[in-house]
Amino acid sequence: MQHRMKTHPLTEQQINHLLQRAPVGSLATLNPDGTPYSTPIHFVYYGGAIFFHGLPRGQKLDNIVRSSSVCLSVYEMDKLLLDPKGRPCDTNTKYESVIISGTAKLVDDIEEKRNVLKKIVEKYTPHLADQEIPNNITNGTAVIRIDVTDLTGKYYS
Template sequence: MVTRRNDEQTVAGRHRMMRRADREVTDPRQVAAIIATCRIVNIAYTDAEGITIVPLNFGYVFDAKSNHLTLYFHGSPAGRKMDAVRVANNALSVAFEMATDCEVVEGRTLCNWGEAFKSIVGNGTASIIDDLDEARQGLALLMRQQAGMEHVEFTDQQVRAVTVWKVEADYFTAKVREKPQPHTH
């Protein structure tokens, strides 16, 4: 079984394979389970001010058959994020990361300590949603993910009161490092 890919070289235009192949998650059901337990996604992008990263609440749609992920967000129409999306002609390149079940794992020596986690890392394209029905769906998905509330209804006025935007994931990977089980004698 291959556990590490230490000799992988980056090739322009292609994604590098995950070095720790033993931690890669490819089963869509497991990927869906990881996303479902995350509450914050960190979005990174570059704008006129430089590189930045921002933690955000999110809603999502994950299509396991096509392995396509759409993340939904809401916020003020003014500010750095929305300015960056507009300057990019409503197609801002972003990177994103979300993690759950994070816990320090004690090692035999100080150099062997680590972290158990489940994570999703990828990149995509951010855009502001102009369609009222899609914006309404995005807000409902946010409420489902963040508050566990199903079938929330928003009035047109409520939807128009915020800016709803999304990230269409162009590429992402899932990775898990399980917490070691204690040895029993």
């Protein structure tokens, strides 16, 4: 276990709060040749799982279909903590981060897709949350669920 995980773990409440407010996470999947592929995603943490949406085709989805193991990194930097004596190597960062490992799969159930898309609208455009999402948008959008197998969070302040 990393030193900071032992000395500066986030509580479950702090992890939940970071996942609710953070706008972007970096999703890592595996390419066919075994190399990692990391891409920024908008996401929601809902019902104990991570959900994101996107186009129904592309490298990210191809990778998930081929290998469902994924990792999501969410990070929020507050500020640099400069060393009072001006030593650059003693500069630190005030931050919170969460690392999630899990299994990703496409959501097929239309009602689950609709609920997730509404949660995404509520998170990113709350002023539009009362608008109905058209069926063609729901049907034409890929929604992916990450079932969490491991979740850790740490901070430094």
